[in-house]
Amino acid sequence: MTSVLDLVPEEVRPPARVSAPRPRRAVPDSFLLTTxxxxxxxxxxxxxDSHEEHELIWPERGVVTILVDGRLSTVLPGSGLWISRGVVHETHSVPGAAFRTTFFTPEAWTPAWNATAPVKVNAAVRQLLVHLARTGMPREERLRAQQxxxxxxxxxxxxxxxxxxxxxxxxxxxxxxxxQNPAGEHSLEQWAYMLNVSxxxxxxxxxxxxxxSFxxxxxxxxxxxxCGLLAEGKSVTTAGRRVGYGTTSAFVAAFRKVVGCTPGELLADV
Known part of the structure; x- marks a missing residue:
């Protein structure tokens, strides 16, 4: 069976280079970030891939999935995933997604965290980062806005x-x-039979x-x-059924157990 992590066929992937020059930093000299x-x-x-600078990947529309350190993270609008410099990560986006990658100069990074972590990216930050990416302005004004x-x-x-x-x-x-199919209903015993293991x-x-446990x-x-379906505008009932829950109440209970809030509270927060 084809792995969900092998979404791009080998024959169309860019060939690996035996040696490559040191990657050029994305943030211009003397500035703090770029998007x-x-x-x-x-x-x-x-x-x-990995980068010489810290990176924040955040969606404006749609959902982005990032594989880093053996974990799949789903990033919804209103949030982002912080990835420290040098950390290898793999990124997937759904059709119709609009997402941003903001790079930060490591030497100028002042917040306390440096490990891979989810980050809140509120509306004001999103608008200002996009404005900085699209608009020219004097150096000192840009530096103040970046800070x-x-x-x-x-x-x-x-x-x-x-x-x-x-x-x-x-x-x-x-x-x-x-x-690939979260709604699948095979039990542990059925999987053991199909895989010929105990x-x-x-x-x-x-x-x-x-x-x-499984x-x-x-x-x-x-x-x-x-969460991806909810971010695309699907109702709570529809999202629950598509991932394998027969009733809305069962879905909401499972959602609260994993996320710590209801689907409605999650959407309100982003």
């Missing part, structure tokens, strides 16, 4: 929807299937790789997928 604007009519894919953007960013304590990816080859088919083998693999992991996958 790139991306509009995608079709699904987008950016292969594993304001940095000062207004804050870690997002809740709504951190990430999914660790088990690496045990014995359950690779199961993992790929659930990621239920204990599957349980141990999940425990060793991601420190959770049921807990599948619930996390479903809620992550549901």
């Amino acid at each position: 790139g604007l991306f509009e995608q009519d079709v699904a987008g894919y950016w292969p594993p 304001v953007c940095i000062d207004m960013l804050e870690p997002l304590a809740s709504h951190d929807i990430t999914v660790p990816i088990p690496r045990d080859p014995r359950i690779r088919e199961l993992v790929d299937s659930v990621l 239920t204990r083998t599957i349980t141990r693999a999940f425990s060793a790789d991601v420190a959770m 049921a807990q992991w599948r619930r996390l996958v479903r809620i992550r997928a549901a």
